[in-house]
Amino acid sequence: MPDGNRPLVIVADDDVNISRLLEVKLTSMGFRVLSAENKSILLDLLATESPALLLLDVVYGEHDGVELLGSLLRQNPALQVAMLTAHGTIDTAVAAIKQGAFEYLTKPPDFHRLEVIIHHAIEKHEMRRRIKDLEAELVERGGGQRTLWGESEGMKRVAELIDTVSPTDATVLILGESGTGKELVARAIHERSRRPKGPFVPVNMAAMPRELMESTIFGHEKGAFTGADQVQRGCAEVAHKGTLFLDEIGELDIELQAKLLRFLQERTIQRVGSSKIISVDVRILAATNREPEQLVREGRLREDLYYRLNVIPVHVPPLRDRRADIPLLATVFLSRAASRNKRPVTGFTDEALEVLTEYDWPGNVRQLEHLIERIVILSPGPTIGVGAIPPEIAASPSPSVANSRSLEQASTSNHASGGPWTLPSRASMDEIEKQAIINALIHSNGNVSEAARTLGLGQATVYRKLKRYAITARDYVN
């Protein structure tokens, strides 16, 4: 492999014998190695190189390696550092890990373990770079928040189906539990369709009062009913030349379903209070988080409408059936939350990722996204450990996870003793307020009036604040 393509390891140790030994060994393992005998050489190297891993001595000349680690990570939070210690006290290792070290090794190093650590660091380095590149590219295109991330077999099948159905004008019924990403799938179909420049109009039946459903979808004429003081185009008309996404279709008023069926067959609409027939050119996508056959049996979904909508079904699997996506999604959400909230948080410990991967996520991707945002806001350091994960999620790990957690729990014990919701000392008032509202919603099981009572605020005030902080109360319903 050409020299420049080999992963770089920087060795920062003032003991020339150790540096030399590491250089020889690591080079024979196929890595590129640069040594820094002192801090000024190290800073010069870090100014120009981007190592996969920095091996840093805990006692580095006259410098305290753990302190230096802190300042290096403040300058470059993405730097991955493994500490070398001849003075192998667990306290130093714990302090280093709390400061954000990736790993620690006692001297003389176990080279097998070192090789594993370096490969691990390379994987993380690569993953971060990949996510960063993709996010940058997507932000440039204005769609960063809308990417459907996933690398599990389940999501690959969904992606293939999206690619197949998108260029057609076929009606697609997207099925999956709440929070699995059905709306993102609908947007992905629209963006890959023949009408990406047209509007994408989502209509959520569950969020709409029954009496407004018809005029919301089909529009109304001036004077059609009390309060209709001007002509209003409905979503079906607004979606002309684009895509209409009917979310939570099982919540649509049963009488209106006949009207919707006619619209699907004829692609024409009539505004409420008008006899004029208007032709519209829309692609229709629908979604439900319920079993559609069950909705039909319950008489909540017309059978003929179901068959019309179900031309092509796309099943989005629950997150617990595609656990391979969890580390990637968690990392994407962490990087977004860190930049949105301006927090210097850069990653998870392996144990934390393992705990997240083992959990069943009844609220699916939405629950994971919200949890990561909260953890990022509250994180006192650059790395998220198991101690930062709420006990109800970390509570029942598999035996392998439980065993591998011991050191980390020691390293985060201070944090954990204050509970995962301890606020960092630098939290702004907004963050504190946002977190207090979230905590109240968690305790009230998503019930806003109960949360308002706990907070000693009026309901209207809480609703205003939910809007301000983009909090959705139903995300906290268990």
Ligand SMILES: Nc1ncnc2c1ncn2[C@@H]1O[C@H](COP(=O)(O)OP(=O)(O)OP(=O)(O)O)[C@@H](O)[C@H]1O
């Ligand atoms: N694969 C994914 N990659 C990135 N973000 C995702 C993914 N899936 C879901 N999300 C995020 O999770 C949240 C919930 O997704 P979405 O609203 O699409 O779910 P849904 O299935 O439509 O939920 P509901 O049934 O409650 O309407 C959104 O913030 C979305 O951006």
